[in-house]
Amino acid sequence: RKEVEQDPGPFNVPEGATVAFNCTYSNSASQSFFWYRQDCRKEPKLLMSVYSSGNEDGRFTAQLNRASQYISLLIRDSKLSDSATYLCVVNPLGDTGRRALTFGSGTRLQVQP
């Protein structure tokens, strides 16, 4: 089983739609969680961190469910510019130990006019 799993999509949605992605992780000791966005042929960039209590940044809402070991990303009022691949990222130990961030393979979103 992969440490971090995502539905690869693509999710094809019309402009203005609400779309949600889930990401499951296998290491119950994981402490830090993030969503990164990657545009085609570009480097990943941080979209938002995911906090235990859930957090919102404009049209984007991230939530963490530790009991079921998944994080989610909700995008409201989708824009054409939201079209990208969204990467789920987990810090497996959450400390300064010698493990590194683990990336999901990404969920592709295509917003259509």
Add this chain to the structure above:
Amino acid sequence: NAGVTQTPKFQVLKTGQSMTLQCAQDMNHEYMSWYRQDPGMGLRLIHYSVGAGITDQGEVPNGYNVSRSTTEDFPLRLLSAAPSQTSVYFCASSRSTAGVNTIYFGEGSWLTVV
């Protein structure tokens, strides 16, 4: 703001050739890493470093070497290129691996081995 700079952006190698992908960051970050990204497989960690003089293997280290002689630089060496090493390579850095620390990526290096 330079951030993370990696070169070259594109490279074609013949099987058996060696080369070095350069990576430099100007943010005084302790942690640096190299990933490769292949279709459907996401980013996979090759090697990483938690500080100057310290390196460690990631998930897919075979065929690659790294060194960290300074805080700023973290080159990745392909010892004898193979077609299986055709990929997009990303160098990344962050202040540390603890807590909520943004990881910054270079723009990527597209490598083709023929």
